[in-house]
Amino acid sequence: MKRAAFIAIGLVVALGAAAWLATLSPAVDVWLYRRAAAQTMAVPDAQLAAPGELSVLLVGTGSPLPDRSRAGPSTLIAAGDSYYMVDTGLDSVRNLMLWRVPLQKIAGVFITHMHSDHIAELGELRLQTWVAGRRAPLKVYGPPGIERVVAGFNEAYALDTGYRTAHHGAAFLPPAAADLVAVPIEPNVTALETAGLKVTSILVDHGPVKPAYGYRFDYAGRSITISGDTSASENLAHRASGSDVLVHEGLSPELVGILGDAATAAGRLRAAKIMHDIPGYHTSPVAAAHIANDAHAKLLVFTHLLPVLPNAIAERAFLRGVSDVRPDGVVLGHDGFLARLPGHSDAIEQTTLE
Secondary structure (H helix, E strand, O other), X not given: OHHHHHHHHHHHHHHHHHHHHHHOOHHHHHHHHHXXXXXXXXOOOOOOOOOOEEEEEEEEXXXXXXXXXXXXXXXXXXXXXXXXXXXXXXXXXXXXXHOOOOHHHEEEEEOOOOOHHHHOOHHHHHHHHHHHOOOOOEEEEEOOOHHHHHHHHHHHOHHHHHHHHHHHOOOOOOHHHOOEEEEEOOOOOEEEEEOOEEEEEEEEEEOOEEEEEEEEEEEOOEEEEEOOOOOOOHHHHHHOOOOOEXXXXXXXXXXXXXXXXXXHHOOOHHHXXXXXXXXXXXXXXXXXXXXXXXXXXXXXXXXEEEOOOOOHHHHHHHOXXXXXXXXXXXXXXXXXXXXXXXXXXXXXXXXXXX
16 A cells, blocks of 8 residues: 555656646747637627717726826726727726727727826827727817827827838828827817717816816716816816716825825925825815715716825725715726616616726
8 A cells, every 4th residue: 555655646746747847848838828829819809888888997097196006097988889088197008908998999089188197198099099990090189288289199109100100001000090180179068979979078177277177978868977187166066967977086185185294204395395285176085075966976986096095094094074975876996997877777887897
């Protein structure tokens, strides 16, 4: 019996050694990579909305403060098979690609205002939607001044466009389709109406940034309003009235104040000044809850979170007092949060893209 046991152990060790040696073989390396590549390429594209359905995807829920877990502010609206971006924060395009969102379906971009954290990846969105198969220039809607921003990104990527067309061919990457096209819009007007989708610009208060907008999307009897950056805004509450989902920015004055105090104590006076300055043109979570109630929004989703919330304790502190105003119908947003609104229904289906 002992001899049989020793023989069995020896066989296991030998097989293990053989398997380990096999992993060192270049042929095995290539075989493993080929398997992984096949599995990766077989993953289907994400479907964000069914026909006749409106949905909202939080692409980036962060702020200018560096955050490993959150991209810069960016939101995607899907109206059936047509997608629209609201702002293009840092790393937003990377998230879309990781989630296998079909970029060629992006039919337009709405910019809330021209702060750098909201326009950071317009150039990369321009490039990647073109590479994905976009066949016409991409319209970028925004406040007056959007013309300068769009012209700058087109110029910055002009050489890159020429290189890629020369390399892959104009039939594959038509140069006439590469550019962004600016569409300046006025506040509180219908910015776009197409195929049953209506997009309305909403003047908000983010001075000295003037004008700054939020946007409301109405489709198939459902509605989603995005605040953009703003202090508490009565106009936003009024024009968001009856929204199924209100995606609202949030800044905790208490937590930002603590950061400011810590920066002062550490001698980081420039950081302390920024922490002192920013609360005045943002909205506290409690104030946003009041706005959602005034608008009779079914679901309030926080985004553009300030400051960085590294753990559950910080998240709890950020939301302190919100439940006193709004006991339910509140979500602390995270990158990949998806709310789907079936047409002509009251349902709100919440999930997360991985």
